[in-house]
Amino acid sequence: MTTPVIRVGVIGAGFVGSALLDLLLDPSRRDALEDAATASIEVVAVAVRDLTKLRPGIPSALLTDDAAALASSTDLDVLVEVAGGLEPTRTYIESALARGVSVVTANKALMAERGTALARLGHQHGADLFYEAAVGGAVPILRALRTSLAGERIERVMGIVNGTTNFILTQMTEQGSDYHAALAEAQARGYAEADPTADVEGYDAASKVLILASLAFGTELRDEQISRVGISGIRAVDVEFARRSGYVIKLLGVAERVGEHGLSRRVHPAMVPVGHPLAAVHGAMNAVFVEGAVSGPLMWLGQGAGGAPTATAVLGDVLDAVRNRVSGRHDVPFMVDDTLHRVPAGDLTSVFYLSLDVADQPGVLAAVASVFGRHRVSIQSMEQSGVGDEARLSFVTHRALTRDVDATIDELATLESVDSIGACVRVIDGGDQ
């Protein structure tokens, strides 16, 4: 029996692309790859922006700067896109799928914005669209949702899906650093960008929540905004309060059913009980915690970023796409569940932790407490720390409507005795929504 040859093109040779090419071109891995792929994988071209740049390990004969030509080649079985960006990347991917070429991509922004339409286009033309590396780096959670959990009714997905913020929060927890010092450390180590907004304000996590939700619940991947709170308001005292109370603060991306046909998707910091598996996810690691109606809790953990770990996720997809190509089939894209409606974050209840910087003067607590009362938010416990200009009040509420807590915060911000609102952090407990 002759081994079939599957032709693969790659767009992008940055950290992920070059790590992937190391794996695909390594002669010592050739036999194992061929076994796993049930085919011989031939890399036919690598499209890069700058042909003059030195690229050790990539034969120069493979290099091209014409990504558009590669994407529209008919002599290709699988196109790997690890260049990133929305355009012209989307055009390249559409071009390949429309010719029946399967696509493997790591592009979370593009998938979050256009995933469903692109998957349908591929399906029409008998091509696969896989994007395991778009969520959780090396963590193979998307394939698990597509396959192992395909028959499960999933109730909730909670992920630590941004390594930068998890590194910052871990530094704050373990070193007692304040937010700015931890962010600077993350930048010094290359975990955070010079402009860290996409990470620390939760935009990156929000894209990943959209992708997880689409596979877990059947929502459509089209350009959508979800409720999003980042970690820039978290201070050392909040982390310390959490620690003393048996919690760790994590930035969570959450997607969950609410009632029979409701779905909430959101990103926010949360106090996670120390005994919860997500509490043990340290540093730049990522993890996704899934609650199935029948399976119970499941968790996947691994490196959320880095060229080589991410490349293994891309490689897993390439092998899937190659095997499908060899057997002349493609995966049917996940179904969209039209019956689901979006539940606004304000409609959900939770226990909240809230901290305020206040003027240390008589009557402050009474003024603050009356605002809570006016919005039907009942206080479970209160703690004052610091004195004078540094005075700070920390509250833990009873279970309350998010909308009411938001209104409380808005009104508290208008009080003269309140200098600033610090963190507002959901406390995860058994009945949490």
Next chain:
Amino acid sequence: MTTPVIRVGVIGAGFVGSALLDLLLDPSRRDALEDAATASIEVVAVAVRDLTKLRPGIPSALLTDDAAALASSTDLDVLVEVAGGLEPTRTYIESALARGVSVVTANKALMAERGTALARLGHQHGADLFYEAAVGGAVPILRALRTSLAGERIERVMGIVNGTTNFILTQMTEQGSDYHAALAEAQARGYAEADPTADVEGYDAASKVLILASLAFGTELRDEQISRVGISGIRAVDVEFARRSGYVIKLLGVAERVGEHGLSRRVHPAMVPVGHPLAAVHGAMNAVFVEGAVSGPLMWLGQGAGGAPTATAVLGDVLDAVRNRVSGRHDVPFMVDDTLHRVPAGDLTSVFYLSLDVADQPGVLAAVASVFGRHRVSIQSMEQSGVGDEARLSFVTHRALTRDVDATIDELATLESVDSIGACVRVIDGGDQ
């Protein structure tokens, strides 16, 4: 396009079987299952031992007590075996595979003993053999090894793959219980059998290590024994010593490369650093920690037992088998790597924790220390606890050959001043083998 119909037979309607049938026969899940399966799944028969037993939820027309006839039926696409046992189960599975019927089983003992031969038989006849539920209950680790990690070079797999022992050790850690009280509690809750040997002495974990190793490293599944130490020697003082030192004691199943072509497979208790993801696996949960050469560390966590969670793993396999059947293909079984040789546990080095009950009298420590020295085992730290009849010495060694530590223990047992050898626990650190 008409939806293909795939005919499924089930042998066994115990906890797992009846939970699976709940999932397959639930009318509210029918559409979602059909989407996931790309086919309509028709359960054609359920073979049970006792036809007179009441089985709510299973239409009596489906019941039969002739498992042999079901297994040899030619009018079947997929056979699910959740009855357990080695014989006649093996005969049933062979019979189905030889007729090209795909088989899904939860039978870890049979897979550990015969997996490779059965998978080859299926391959010859175009049938799949899947057994996700044989390891880790609901945790979909085997599919991840088969697919997501197919292109990865795996260096080490470490699993908490026995929920009974993890429950016992968690009780000892969290409640300070001694071993016998924790075992009794596990028995009272139905986590441990009246005769707990298979769990507490590591036989169950050993079967799972064999299965994990076959997928991670390409070893053959044939009747093999591996190095195995259980938890019955662990006492409250050992758990307490671990806690004070920043560790948690876990029963680990380990499979790892040693050098280029060596492989070690073993089961033993180990001190896991509290910051390690495996340390956060509590109670009856299972987890498998995988170190890939490129991916870095990955972990899967979930419920290791229970009818419903285990049934979700079986269902994932059924869906895979059905989809394959619809597209007229089957998965190629994992390759056997003939170049691997077995490295005896004695050849490996580790840091060890060792505890001894001794007579509290002058000269004991000198006598004991000289035994360590004679066998080239260097002591990193020593601690004495208790007095008189309760005196106990706890040692942590420097990195030492397991063979030398075993010889040390053998000689220590002959000393008159040593009443008994307590626990011998490997300490997991960065360089651990």
